[in-house]
Amino acid sequence: MTAEHTADIDGTEYTFDWPQDRTLLESMIAAAIPAWYSCTDGECGTCQCTLTGGPSHMRQNNVLSRYEVEQEEQTLACQTIRDGEGPYRVSYD
Template identity: 45%
Template sequence: MSEIVGDNVVELDGVEYRFEWPADKTLLQSMLDAGIPAPHSCQMGRCGACRVHVEGPQTRMRENHVLDDFDVEAGDRLACQTLRNEGDLTAAELDYPF
């Protein structure tokens, strides 16, 4: 069974959402499962429509064909490809760049 971290938070269009993020689901899938209208398109790590800044947990991306090393080091991620590192129970605060 996957560890689940609740109390993750994202603000979209002036609305604050809280959601759970299991370690075995991508950030995007966790938000969509919670009914959050998270921006996305290809879901393959190629378009950048789901780019988000992540504060809090240690994460990794399955694929990344958009962000450069500087972006990643600064905390930007592709939500469709981002998984929370197993064992890291830190809640995430997300910020979209638009």
């Protein structure tokens, strides 16, 4: 069973399920959330967002600096897998 997570996109809040075998982006798309993305390969940075609520990891990251990831809680939604239960909160700035 997955926790209910939230996404804030352009001032609208959405809720969604995020199974641990899916990326953040895959889960938002499955919930019909209008998430920002382009390449889905971790190369372009279009899906960069802020993620809070628990541990996660990126399968690949060729865009964000270590500082952005560790200090600013930035992640690439297309590459992010959750490592905890949450609930997580994602926001696009």
